[in-house]
Amino acid sequence: MKNNWPKLNYNQLKDTVATVQLWTQIVGKIRLKTMPWLNHSWHVTLYVSPRGLTTRNIPYGDRSFQIDFDFISHQLHIICSSGGSQSLDLYPRTVASFYKELFEKMALLDIQVKIYAKPNELDPAIPFAEDVVHKSYDKEQMELFHQALLNIDGVFTQFRAGFSGKCSPVHFFWGAFDLAVTRFSGRKAPLHPGGAPNMPDDVMQEAYSHEVSSAGFWPGSDQFPHPAFYAYCYPTPEAFGKQPVKPAEAFYSDGMGEFFLKYEDVRNAADPEQTLMSFLESTYVAAANTGGWDRDALECDFSWWEK
Known part of the structure; x- marks a missing residue:
């Protein structure tokens, strides 16, 4: 630990992330099927x-329920407003095993949900019931990853508070396994081209129906083996990637059309929280200025409340 920001090593984390991402997709799809569509x-x-x-x-008839991943006790909990609950253990188990037991536990609570039982935004998309390939779970790595998420969630929440325009919650997307927060200009955007693997274009087009400036955290990939923060805007003005951003370690990827900052650079900073905040603020300013956003109408400052 450094300033309570844990060290994350992609090569040690990646197999566990690959499995847990699929577990979160199963749980996320249960929420998708039981909640009303939100923009x-x-x-x-x-x-x-x-x-x-x-x-x-999650409202469910005359009851409600909730599903929690517990990366401290390493269990999945299903709790109901009627008083019932069920749990299953998180350990090196296949996606197929997790999928089967989860729906058995839900049936014991008389919760019946039918999901699209294949992954989205991943290729190949092995059906959950058949996936015996992904079966890694390193408890220590998930504890470190969770601690990082807690720290990042706090900074993202503080960043979100500086915006009075439309803004997303700080939330975790199981499709790409990233924590994100998104600000909106209030104007409609050009039709998005879509193109995400195993994702309907119309879903992508609704997601990007309006101009956005978005930032997030992602655990990395084999092509970029570093947990990292990202920031992008849609549509992307030609001058966006040429704008000065902070800290000095941040960089722009022409291929991805996004700014990146490695998690390790934040962790090693003298003040990790302020270093991450400078990345969030400066990349938003880059998007807002090049996109012609009405910043006076959209931004707010409640620092007086903290005094």
Whole structure:
């Protein structure tokens, strides 16, 4: 630990993330099927909790239920307003095993939900019931990842507070396994081209129906083996990537059309929280200025409340 920001190593984390991402897709799809559609697919997301990730409350007939990933006790909990609850253990188990037991536990609580039982935004998309390939779960790595999410969630929440325009919650998208927060200019955007793997174009087009400036955290990939923060806007003005951003370690990827900052650079900073905030603020300013946003109407400052 450094300033309570844990060290994350992509090569040590990646197999566990690959499995847990699929577990979160199963749980996220349960929320998708039981919640009313919210703009930009906000009804599908999970949220960081003190112990892991949660669906929060899901109305279900005359009851409600919630599903929680607990990365401290390493269990999945299903709790109901009627008093019933069920749990299953998180350990190195296949996606197929997790999928089967989860729906068995839900049936014991008389919760019947039918989901599209294949992954989205991943290729190949192995049906959950057949996936015996992904079966890694390193408890220590998930504890470190969860601690990082807690820290990041706090900074993202503080960043979100500086905007009076439309803004998303700080939420966790199981499709790409990233924590994100998105600000909106209030204007409609050009039709998005879509193109995400195993994702309907019309879903992508609704998600990007209006101009956005978005930032998030992502655990990395084999092509970019570093947990990292990202920031992008849609549509993307030609001058966006040429804008000065902070801190000095941040960089722009022409291929991705996004700014990036490695998690390790934040962790190693003298003040990790302020370093991350400078990235969020400066990349938003880059998007707002090049996109012609009405910043006076959209931004707010409640620093007086903290005095």
